[in-house]
Amino acid sequence: MDKLEIIGKPPGMPGTGLVGTLPIRGAKNAALPIQCAALLGSGLTRLRHVPKLTDVSTMNRLLREVGCAVEVIADTDGRTVEIDPRGVAQGSLEAPYEMVKTMRASVTVMGPLLARYGRARVSLPGGCAIGARPIDQHLKGLQALGAKVTLEHGYVDLEAKRLTGGRFLFDKVTVGGTQNVMMAAALAKGHTTLENVAREPEVEELALFLNKMGAQISGAGTPTIEIDGVDELSGIDHAILPDRIEAGTFAVAAAITRGDVLLEHAPVDHMHAIIDTLVAAGAECRVEAGGLRVIGPERLRPFDVVTRPHPGFPTDMQAQIMVLATMADGASVIRETIFENRFMHVPELNRLGANIVVNGNTAVVRGPTKYSGTTVMATDLRASASLVLAGLVARGTTEVRRVYHIDRGYEAIEARLCPLGAQMSRYHGGGA
Numbered sequence: 001m002d003k004l005e006i007i008g009k010p011p012g013m014p015g016t017g018l019v020g021t022l023p024i025r026g027a028k029n030a031a032l033p034i035q036c037a038a039l040l041g042s043g044l045t046r047l048r049h050v051p052k053l054t055d056v057s058t059m060n061r062l063l064r065e066v067g068c069a070v071e072v073i074a075d076t077d078g079r080t081v082e083i084d085p086r087g088v089a090q091g092s093l094e095a096p097y098e099m100v101k102t103m104r105a106s107v108t109v110m111g112p113l114l115a116r117y118g119r120a121r122v123s124l125p126g127g128c129a130i131g132a133r134p135i136d137q138h139l140k141g142l143q144a145l146g147a148k149v150t151l152e153h154g155y156v157d158l159e160a161k162r163l164t165g166g167r168f169l170f171d172k173v174t175v176g177g178t179q180n181v182m183m184a185a186a187l188a189k190g191h192t193t194l195e196n197v198a199r200e201p202e203v204e205e206l207a208l209f210l211n212k213m214g215a216q217i218s219g220a221g222t223p224t225i226e227i228d229g230v231d232e233l234s235g236i237d238h239a240i241l242p243d244r245i246e247a248g249t250f251a252v253a254a255a256i257t258r259g260d261v262l263l264e265h266a267p268v269d270h271m272h273a274i275i276d277t278l279v280a281a282g283a284e285c286r287v288e289a290g291g292l293r294v295i296g297p298e299r300l301r302p303f304d305v306v307t308r309p310h311p312g313f314p315t316d317m318q319a320q321i322m323v324l325a326t327m328a329d330g331a332s333v334i335r336e337t338i339f340e341n342r343f344m345h346v347p348e349l350n351r352l353g354a355n356i357v358v359n360g361n362t363a364v365v366r367g368p369t370k371y372s373g374t375t376v377m378a379t380d381l382r383a384s385a386s387l388v389l390a391g392l393v394a395r396g397t398t399e400v401r402r403v404y405h406i407d408r409g410y411e412a413i414e415a416r417l418c419p420l421g422a423q424m425s426r427y428h429g430g431g432a
């Protein structure tokens with residue numbers, strides 16, 4: 001297993017800040033559902049600016065498994081992925097346990113397979129590191145469109161000759177659930193109204209993509225989505241939007257190192273809650289023609305954050321913003337309301353010297369921390385990003401193990417941060 005070694009630079013000494021320009025890659029959470037949506041097309045879809053991440057490769061593997069021809073073409077700013085679904089009718093129409101357990105977003109093939117091929121079989125995800133994460137809302141929504149759902153042997157089987165439009169109110173705001181049901185409704189017969197939907201930019205991006213394929217969807221980005229089902233969708237050419245979470249993570253890196261970094265192509269319109277928090281902490285955030293420039297202050301102020309569905313503060317930035325809080329002068333309070341078990345980075349940050357006390361879904365963070373490097377274990381994708389951030393400002397060497405978690409969502413993080421002045425190396429075959 002790979003490990004990362006970071007030689008930290010405690011802020012305050014000359015030359016410790018990250019400085020330079022960092023181009024932001026395509027968004028993982030936009031790419032994954034759009035890869036699934038390619039299943040709905042009658043021909044080849046070409047996706048550009050696809051980030052080079054293991055989750056994206058896992059999704060390509062799953063698409064091949066269900067019968068797609070998938071070609072990955074390397075280019076300079078990410079990759080181009082061509083997905084041809086024309087062989088799917090003869091495929092297994094199944095997302096097996098091995099795939100779903102590695103990447104929960106695999107369940108997003110369910111809606112497209114069902115709508116286009118009349119059948120889908122998907123392993124139930126089970127627990128994952130950051131909480132229970134059930135898919136009841138996905139299934140209820142698809143049932144509202146006429147799907148017959150059977151649960152057996154840890155798998156869910158769905159069937160419908162042709163889905164029919166309907167009205168569905170989500171009990172809980174879910175990004176994946178909204179995307180799954182919206183994709184299914186795009187090919188259903190008649191009109192569908194989806195209420196209490198997720199408003200994340202990646203839902204809007206998927207609706208935009210589907211409309212380019214020929215779907216008739218309105219309201220994405222608001223709490224209600226209206227869909228007029230169509231008979232056919234075509235394969236298209238599409239560029240993936242830049243990643244707001246990657247941009248947010250690197251913005252924190254700039255802020256805590258007292259750096260000055262231009263996050264090229266950062267999708268600032270989707271980052272209000274993140275930018276507001278950085279500004280509350282005292283970082284300077286300038287929206288420039290090329291992207292978002294973040295300048296770290298001499299002294300960071302404490303702040304409070306509550307994670308919420310978009311446009312609230314994203315749960316996927318909670319671990320990283322906690323590192324910002326640890327560097328602030330005073331007490332910050334961070335409350336997690338989306339996932340029930342998303343503080344696994346806390347014991348590891350505390351091993352590096354942080355003072356974070358967790359009570360239920362609330363973390364009280366007292367700073368400023370003088371991090372001192374040691375060996376830490378990555379537990380999930382965003383938790384591991386927080387350990388890299390802490391390592392950047394720690395005295396001595398921080399060794400982050402189980403780097404495969406980081407590679408799920410950040411493209412070669414060391415190759416991105418080193419040109420800005422970070423000292424990081426990857427070693428292959430480190431301990432578990």
Ligand code: UD1
Pocket residue numbers: 028029030032104105131132133134135136137138139172173174175176177198202315316338339340
């Ligand atoms: C997506 C993102 C993930 C992000 C999350 C919340 C992708 C590939 N992943 O995950 O990075 O952290 O949104 O912004 O886009 N829930 C139910 N029943 C359901 C579905 C969800 O109770 O049927 C609950 C979940 O357990 C969780 C909450 O709803 O507590 C939000 O989950 P959801 O929005 O579905 O997250 P994902 O789509 O899995």
